[in-house]
Structure formats: structure tokens, C-alpha cells
Amino acid sequence: MSSSHQPSKIQLERIAYRRKRAIRSTLLAALSTAVVGLLLYLGVTGSPGWERVKSSFFDWDIAVQALTGRDNYPSVLEGLWLNIRLMVICTACALALGLLIAILRTLRGPVAFPVRALATTYTYSFRGLPLIIVIYLFAFGIPGLRLQGTPSVTVLGAAAIVVTYGAYLAEVFRAGIESVHPSQVAAARSLGLSYRRTMRHVVLPQAIRRVTPPLLNDTVALQKDVGLISLAGPIDAIRAAQINQAGTANFTPYVVAGVLFVLMALPLIGVTDWVTLRAARRQNAGT
Amino acid sequence: MLLTCTDIRKEFGANVVLDNLSLDVDEHEVVALIGASGSGKSTLLRCVNLLTEIDDGVITLDGEDITDPRVDPDAVRQKIGLVFQSYNLFPHMTVLDNITLAPVRVHKRPVAAAREQAMEWLSRVGLSDKSGSYPDRLSGGQQQRVAIVRALVNSPRLLLLDEVTSALDPELVGEVLTMIRELKGEGMTMVLATHEMGFARQVADRVAFLDKGRVLEQGPPEQVLGDPVEARTRQFLSRIIEAGRL
Numbered sequence: 379m380s381s382s383h384q385p386s387k388i389q390l391e392r393i394a395y396r397r398k399r400a401i402r403s404t405l406l407a408a409l410s411t412a413v414v415g416l417l418l419y420l421g422v423t424g425s426p427g428w429e430r431v432k433s434s435f436f437d438w439d440i441a442v443q444a445l446t447g448r449d450n451y452p453s454v455l456e457g458l459w460l461n462i463r464l465m466v467i468c469t470a471c472a473l474a475l476g477l478l479i480a481i482l483r484t485l486r487g488p489v490a491f492p493v494r495a496l497a498t499t500y501t502y503s504f505r506g507l508p509l510i511i512v513i514y515l516f517a518f519g520i521p522g523l524r525l526q527g528t529p530s531v532t533v534l535g536a537a538a539i540v541v542t543y544g545a546y547l548a549e550v551f552r553a554g555i556e557s558v559h560p561s562q563v564a565a566a567r568s569l570g571l572s573y574r575r576t577m578r579h580v581v582l583p584q585a586i587r588r589v590t591p592p593l594l595n596d597t598v599a600l601q602k603d604v605g606l607i608s609l610a611g612p613i614d615a616i617r618a619a620q621i622n623q624a625g626t627a628n629f630t631p632y633v634v635a636g637v638l639f640v641l642m643a644l645p646l647i648g649v650t651d652w653v654t655l656r657a658a659r660r661q662n663a664g665t
Numbered sequence: 666m667l668l669t670c671t672d673i674r675k676e677f678g679a680n681v682v683l684d685n686l687s688l689d690v691d692e693h694e695v696v697a698l699i700g701a702s703g704s705g706k707s708t709l710l711r712c713v714n715l716l717t718e719i720d721d722g723v724i725t726l727d728g729e730d731i732t733d734p735r736v737d738p739d740a741v742r743q744k745i746g747l748v749f750q751s752y753n754l755f756p757h758m759t760v761l762d763n764i765t766l767a768p769v770r771v772h773k774r775p776v777a778a779a780r781e782q783a784m785e786w787l788s789r790v791g792l793s794d795k796s797g798s799y800p801d802r803l804s805g806g807q808q809q810r811v812a813i814v815r816a817l818v819n820s821p822r823l824l825l826l827d828e829v830t831s832a833l834d835p836e837l838v839g840e841v842l843t844m845i846r847e848l849k850g851e852g853m854t855m856v857l858a859t860h861e862m863g864f865a866r867q868v869a870d871r872v873a874f875l876d877k878g879r880v881l882e883q884g885p886p887e888q889v890l891g892d893p894v895e896a897r898t899r900q901f902l903s904r905i906i907e908a909g910r911l
Contacts, residue, residue: 561749561751561753562753562755564711564716564749564753565749565753565754565755566755566766567716567738567739567742568714568716568742568745568746568747568816569742569743569766569767569771569815569816569819570739570740570742570743570767570771570819571739571766571767571770571771572739575770575771579766579770580755580766583757584755584756584757587757
């Protein structure tokens with residue numbers, strides 16, 4: 379509608395009606411949210427065991443202690459720094475590994491058969507294998523070999539996460555690669571581009587753009603699963619919380635760690651939602 | 666002869682698409698391939714560009730057997746431009762990047778020189794203001810003209826056009842046909858599969874009627890389109906006239 383257009387009487391009436399209805403819906407929603415919230419609050423705080431739960435999960439002093447590492451306890455916040463570093467490194471490595479595997483799986487011809495078979499076996503096994511078991515196998519199995527130059531448990535645990543998530547990400551990348559229409563490849567090859575250049579300049583840019591939302595989603599999952607490295611021993615946020623809990627017989631440190639993990643995931647979740655929304659809009663635009 | 670196709674055979678399963686087809690094209694010659702859908706026009710073009718591997722026969726370009734498996738297909742394709750029915754521009758690249766991709770990446774030309782050449786072509790076809798646009802912002806006719814320019818900046822010896830106006834609104838067909846007519850004026854050798862009989866008559870030096878994977882009849886446009894020898898050609902043309910396309 380152009381700015382100079384004067385809406386007709388009937389259109390003005392429609393606008394007024396829609397506005398009235400919107401206000402009514404908003405009020406109703408607010409009221410029902412308040413009622414449900416109140417009921418939940420009364421139900422939890424009115425339960426017979428609430429006082430016990432409150433003191434063992436939501437103790438303010440213990441929360442501060444766990445966060446700052448008072449009285450010689452490991453600090454959850456310091457542990458979180460390890461998680462953050464691991465997240466960044468593991469995400470980057472898993473994305474690179476996933477992309478590499480996906481490309482290997484698309485290779486054609488008998489020469490590439492062993493590579494293709496290996497890549498396929500890898501994605502099949504590591505998507506099926508529980509992450510906990512992979513971490514145990516890597517962190518405790520590999521040092522058991524007593525090889526020279528075996529890296530630290532932290533590095534091995536991180537490798538377990540990379541290898542597991544690489545398998546998932548490889549499948550996402552592969553779906554993206556296969557979603558690029560063959561006519562795009564034909565156009566690139568007809569211009570004299572080699573297979574490799576076609577992949578690099580024509581197929582991958584389109585494929586990655588298309589699968590960015592699911593890729594980011596898997597990255598969010600990776601972020602929190604980085605906490606499982608605590609099973610292998612290094613003192614990350616969760617391990618620090620566990621030591622605090624063992625010393626104080628109070629579960630508040632876990633809640634603290636949990637809240638920190640959620641806070642850390644929020645930015646990436648926000649980015650994921652934004653990218654997904656943008657992709658959906660672009661598709662709905664009919665281009 | 667610039668291009669010779671001798672006894673080309675192509676089967677997809679039990680379906681024989683090219684049945685020992687032979688066709689030669691001279692330098693600076695424009696050959697129009699006509700025929701019903703499924704007669705093998707597009708497959709023949711894809712075979713010449715080595716996008717589809719033939720099952721038998723020989724194709725030569727400039728006397729070189731390009732169907733020899735020892736030949737590097739990428740090098741051959743650099744000498745043959747192919748324009749598709751549905752344009753197949755790269756949607757993630759601007760018009761300018763679409764055109765300069767091959768010159769920069771394949772022919773290793775400096776980016777500035779490639780861009781300059783692309784801009785010259787774009788202004789020739791009246792699209793210089795679209796150089797920074799993405800393909801989805803262009804009309805079908807504009808996209809197809811960009812696709813033709815993209816093929817031309819490789820300076821091909823031979824240009825293959827696969828029903829380049831079939832996906833266009835009738836009012837946009839003209840701008841693409843004008844461009845092809847100009848290319849003919851410059852001596853470009855072209856093989857075009859087309860349903861535009863009027864255009865084939867105007868621009869082609871020779872019309873080849875394909876039927877069931879063979880060249881059933883070929884000759885000057887006036888003869889093939891006006892006074893065909895074969896009954897099957899007459900039948901095809903009368904159907905086209907009924908459909909109001911001649």
C-alpha cells in the first residue's frame with residue numbers, strides 16, 4: 379500500500395476490529411499464564427518435602443561457595459573456562475571433520491571405494507555409539523596402550539567429542555551437498571570447472587547455506603555435551619560441582635553449573651533461531 | 666568440419682535415446698535441432714559437451730577425438746559453451762561473479778581483467794546495471810542472457826544452446842533471440858535445440874529434424890520446414906502449426 383493511499387471506511391473498520399481482538403487475546407494469554415504460574419508455584423512450595431529440596435538444591439551460601447571456590451573447593455566458574463575452551467576447539471574440529479567426511483562420502487568411482495567405505499563405516503558406528511562410551515574408550519583405553527606421546531586425558535576426551543559429533547555433522551553436510559540440484563554441477567562442469575572446483579565454488583557454498591540451521595542446532599548440543607568430559611577426570615564446571623557436592627552433601631553446585639551452561643548456550647541458540655527464521659523467510663519469498 | 670558426430674549411440678536402460686546418430690557442423694555454421702520431446706536433442710548436446718558419456722560412436726572437435734577416454738574432459742569443455750533451458754545460474758553469486766568464475770578459476774585470468782571483460786559483455790546486452798544483482802532478482806530473459814554471456818567469456822569454439830527460450834514468457838523470448846542472432850552475425854558456430862520454428866528458419870543455416878534418436882532429415886530451413894521429404898517431419902510440423910507455433 380502506498381503512503382498516499384487513504385484506507386476506505388470498511389478497511390478502517392477491519393483494522394479496528396483486528397486491533398480489538400488482538401488486545402483481547404493478549405489479555406487472555408497473560409491471565410492464563412499467571413494462573414498456571416501461580417498454581418505451579420503453590421504446588422511446588424506447598425509440597426511436603428519442599429523445605430528439604432530447597433535447602434539441598436537452592437542454598438545461596440553454597441551457591442556462592444561453589445561459584446567462587448571458597449574454602450579450597452574447586453570453583454565451578456574456573457571449571458567453566460575449561461568447558462568454554464573445549465567448546466570452541468571441539469566445535470571447530472567437529473565441523474571440519476564432518477565436512478571432510480561428507481565430501482569423502484560423495485566421491486564417485488571405484489578408486490574412491492575404500493575411502494568411501496571407511497567414511498560410511500565411521501558415520502554409521504559413531505552415530506550409534508553413546509558418547510559416554512566413546513569418552514571412556516578414548517580417555518582410559520588409549521593411555522592403556524602405553525604409547526609414547528599419548529596426550530592428556532582432556533585432549534583424549536575432547537577427541538572423543540569431536541569424533542562423535544563429527545559423525546552427526548557429516549550427515550548434515552552430506553544432506554546439504556545432495557540437496558544441491560545436479561543442474562548446478564552440470565553448469566559448473568560445462569564451464570570447464572574440475573570436480574574439485576565445482577565442489578569448492580558451486581556446491582559447498584549452497585549446501586552449507588542450506589544446512590546452517592541444523593548445523594548450529596548440533597553445535598548447541600555439542601556445547602552441553604562438552605560437560606561429559608568430567609567423566610574422564612579433568613576439572614571442568616561439572617566436575618567442580620561434583621567435588622563441591624561431595625564435600626557439602628548439597629546439590630546446589632549442580633544447579634549453579636546447570637544455570638551457567640544454559641546462560642552460555644543462550645547466544646548460540648539465539649543465533650540459531652535467527653538464522654532459521656531468516657532461511658524460512660527467504661524460502662517463503664518464493665525465490 | 667569443426668564438429669563431427671559419427672554413429673553416436675546412447676541408451677538409458679532399455680531406452681535408446683541416440684540411435685547411431687550422425688551430424689557434422691562446419692565452422693561459423695548454425696544448426697538448429699528440431700523434433701519432439703524425447704527425440705534426443707538435449708541428450709546429443711550433453712554428449713557433445715561430455716556431460717553424458719556416449720555408449721558408442723565418435724565425436725571430434727577440430728579434428729580431435731574428444732570421446733577418447735584419455736582426453737581431459739575439462740579441457741574440452743573449455744572450448745564448448747553450453748546454455749541450459751533453465752539458465753542454471755549460480756544463485757549464491759552475483760551476476761558478475763557468475764560470469765567471471767570460469768575465467769578467473771579455470772583460465773587463471775586476473776580478476777580485474779575478467780571483470781572488465783564481463784562488464785563489456787553486460788553492457789553489450791544491456792545488463793550492466795545488473796552486474797551486482799543476484800540471479801533471483803532478474804527476469805527469465807535477463808537470466809538467460811547472463812547465462813549466455815557466462816558461456817561466451819570462455820571464448821568457446823562452439824556454442825550449444827539447449828531450448829534456451831522454452832522456460833521464458835513469450836514477451837521475453839525476443840531479447841534472447843536477438844542476442845543469438847547477433848552472435849551468428851559475428852560468426853559464432855552454434856548448435857541449438859529449439860521449439861521456435863520461426864526462429865530456426867531465420868537464424869539457422871541448416872535444420873536437422875531428429876526422430877527416435879536419429880537425424881531423419883536435414884537441409885536448408887526453407888526445405889526442411891517448408892517442403893519436408895519425410896512423412897514423419899511433415900506430421901511433426903503440422904502438429905506444430907496446429908499448436909500455433911510456426
